[in-house]
Amino acid sequence: MEILGFIADNMHVIGQRTLEHISIVLVAVAIAVVPAVPVGIAITQSKSVADTVLYLASMMITVPSIALFGLMIPLLSPIGHGIGYVPAVIAVILYSQLPIIRNTYTAITNIDPVLRDAARGMGMSDWQRLRQVEIPLAVPVIMAGVRTAVVMNIGVTAIAAYIGAGGLGTLIARGISQTDPRQLVTGALSVSLLAIVADLFLAQLQRLMTSKGIQGETPA
Amino acid sequence: MIRLENLTRHFGQGAHPIVAVDNVTLEVPSGEICVLLGPSGCGKTTTMRMINRLIEPTSGKIFIDGKDTVDVDPIELRRTIGYVIQQIGLFPHKTVEDNICVVPDLLGWQRTNSRARARELLELVGLQPDLFLKRYPKELSGGQQQRVGVLRALAADPPLMLMDEPFGAIDPINREVIQDEFLKMQQQLRKTIVFVSHDLDEAVRMADKIAIFRSGRLEQLATPNELLANPCNAFVESFLGGDRALKRLRLIRSGEAMVRDFARVQPDTPLGEAQRHMAAHGAAAAIVLDGEGRPLGVLKGEDAELCDSTVAQAYRPDPIGVPAEADLRIAVSLMLTHDLPALACVDGQGKAVGVLTYRSIVTTLRGTGPEADR
Numbered sequence: 001m002e003i004l005g006f007i008a009d010n011m012h013v014i015g016q017r018t019l020e021h022i023s024i025v026l027v028a029v030a031i032a033v034v035p036a037v038p039v040g041i042a043i044t045q046s047k048s049v050a051d052t053v054l055y056l057a058s059m060m061i062t063v064p065s066i067a068l069f070g071l072m073i074p075l076l077s078p079i080g081h082g083i084g085y086v087p088a089v090i091a092v093i094l095y096s097q098l099p100i101i102r103n104t105y106t107a108i109t110n111i112d113p114v115l116r117d118a119a120r121g122m123g124m125s126d127w128q129r130l131r132q133v134e135i136p137l138a139v140p141v142i143m144a145g146v147r148t149a150v151v152m153n154i155g156v157t158a159i160a161a162y163i164g165a166g167g168l169g170t171l172i173a174r175g176i177s178q179t180d181p182r183q184l185v186t187g188a189l190s191v192s193l194l195a196i197v198a199d200l201f202l203a204q205l206q207r208l209m210t211s212k213g214i215q216g217e218t219p220a
Numbered sequence: 221m222i223r224l225e226n227l228t229r230h231f232g233q234g235a236h237p238i239v240a241v242d243n244v245t246l247e248v249p250s251g252e253i254c255v256l257l258g259p260s261g262c263g264k265t266t267t268m269r270m271i272n273r274l275i276e277p278t279s280g281k282i283f284i285d286g287k288d289t290v291d292v293d294p295i296e297l298r299r300t301i302g303y304v305i306q307q308i309g310l311f312p313h314k315t316v317e318d319n320i321c322v323v324p325d326l327l328g329w330q331r332t333n334s335r336a337r338a339r340e341l342l343e344l345v346g347l348q349p350d351l352f353l354k355r356y357p358k359e360l361s362g363g364q365q366q367r368v369g370v371l372r373a374l375a376a377d378p379p380l381m382l383m384d385e386p387f388g389a390i391d392p393i394n395r396e397v398i399q400d401e402f403l404k405m406q407q408q409l410r411k412t413i414v415f416v417s418h419d420l421d422e423a424v425r426m427a428d429k430i431a432i433f434r435s436g437r438l439e440q441l442a443t444p445n446e447l448l449a450n451p452c453n454a455f456v457e458s459f460l461g462g463d464r465a466l467k468r469l470r471l472i473r474s475g476e477a478m479v480r481d482f483a484r485v486q487p488d489t490p491l492g493e494a495q496r497h498m499a500a501h502g503a504a505a506a507i508v509l510d511g512e513g514r515p516l517g518v519l520k521g522e523d524a525e526l527c528d529s530t531v532a533q534a535y536r537p538d539p540i541g542v543p544a545e546a547d548l549r550i551a552v553s554l555m556l557t558h559d560l561p562a563l564a565c566v567d568g569q570g571k572a573v574g575v576l577t578y579r580s581i582v583t584t585l586r587g588t589g590p591e592a593d594r
Contacts, residue, residue, distance in 0.1 A: 114309045120298070122326070123299030123300075124295075136313045211356075212356060213312045213313045
């Protein structure tokens with residue numbers, strides 16, 4: 001009851017923090033897609049390169065976020081962004097690489113070779129085949145990778161409060177330091193709720209971006 | 221016209237590459253269907269795929285209408301050659317309409333033209349455009365998908381088609397329907413077609429010429445009838461199977477195997493006279509005709525001996541006869557089923573124009589003509 005009262009009294013702050021949180025994740029994942037999808041497509045040309053790239057991306061994801069933020073302080077301080085928004089966005093970009101690259105790679109390599117043969121046999125260039133056949137067929141799986149990245153990084157971004165990036169993590173951090181369970185619980189609930197809402201929203205987006213001809217056939 | 225000259229393709233490197241296609245020389249005249257036939261791994265598909273340069277030859281040349289394909293950009297080349305594969309390969313994310321229009325779109329046709337073309341093509345195979353244009357491949361039956369696969373290859377009206385076991389994935393009953401449908405289209409379209417198959421019956425139905433392959437080599441190139449009649453070696457003979465004479469029956473029309481001079485009787489002819497009539501013709505049976513010359517049935521010699529009345533009491537009214545246009549397989553099947561030594565061939569008006577006997581069929585199959593023994 002006490003918590004509900006707290007939430008009601010602080011709606012404005014919670015809304016502000018939520019927007020900050022969304023802004024970090026949205027901007028970062030949007031930027032992450034730009035290199036990750038082409039890399040995921042490019043590495044389908046060579047098994048050994050693919051293995052190396054996916055290995056590196058997996059290593060990246062094992063670095064604890066708090067350590068990554070710590071590492072970025074000396075690296076980004078010279079340009080005046082040792083803490084705050086920029087390192088948070090960079091961390092999310094890095095963490096997003098694995099799910100997006102891996103899903104893109106898997107989606108493209110799993111395309112029925114018959115379709116590739118038909119596309120070549122009818123006179124599509126490599127680029128036309130990619131654009132007209134392979135990418136449209138890979139979209140649902142690539143989007144599933146984006147969803148994974150978003151949901152995962154909503155969690156990561158909560159930690160970014162410790163480097164002053166704002167967001168809902170601020171409520172959690174203050175809840176801990178001030179031993180205030182109201183802030184703590186409100187922050188945790190909001191982060192979870194945001195993750196769920198984002199996932200549902202992206203699932204809808206994924207459906208819209210997928211041709212009706214292949215809906216219901218690819219795992220989410 | 222397609223001409224393959226000393227076409228060879230090796231796979232693998234080193235001193236002992238796998239020879240997939242070995243020095244094949246072959247010509248497909250314009251408007252003909254050439255079926256490349258052989259057991260799996262015989263090089264037929266590799267040969268076909270070299271024509272649109274999905275596989276490059278190790279050596280040898282391919283000419284299309286006299287032009288060496290090496291001098292044509294492979295992507296441009298493929299857009300001028302229809303391509304149909306066994307697994308169909310319709311793009312699942314595109315509608316039927318967009319699938320059919322793939323090549324026209326690549327060629328930069330006006331959208332209204334290509335979409336009108338898709339409509340026209342669907343009508344050609346009896347698929348209602350309004351019902352099917354906006355469907356996705358998964359919403360079609362196997363047979364419908366296969367038809368759309370063929371239409372997609374025909375969309376830009378290429379003079380050449382490559383078809384790799386295009387009807388292989390369809391159940392046998394529908395396969396015959398689609399084969400007939402395709403042959404009917406081909407009569408109008410007159411495409412030059414290279415057709416890969418491992419099914420002898422299909423080859424015999426579809427082909428103007430059959431090219432038999434074994435381990436990369438072209439063993440024999442002949443019309444289906446020539447091939448079944450005169451296999452050039454033991455391999456071809458065994459590949460054609462022990463029933464190759466029966467397969468030929470499909471290729472010959474009853475009218476080609478009938479004799480025009482035969483014993484005719486009327487229902488009111490006394491049996492004694494009918495017997496004498498048959499003896500005079502050296503025939504084991506007589507055809508019973510009505511006043512107009514239409515057959516009513518067959519009078520077998522043994523039936524004529526049984527009783528002492530007229531033909532009407534002794535003849536077999538079923539079957540009456542076969543159309544002269546029907547293939548021999550149907551005629552022979554009737555003769556075997558009803559134990560008849562002779563069967564009337566009828567023309568469009570239903571009049572008897574000749575008679576088939578086992579003798580006339582055998583001499584026709586031998587190539588000496590139905591009247592040879594007379």
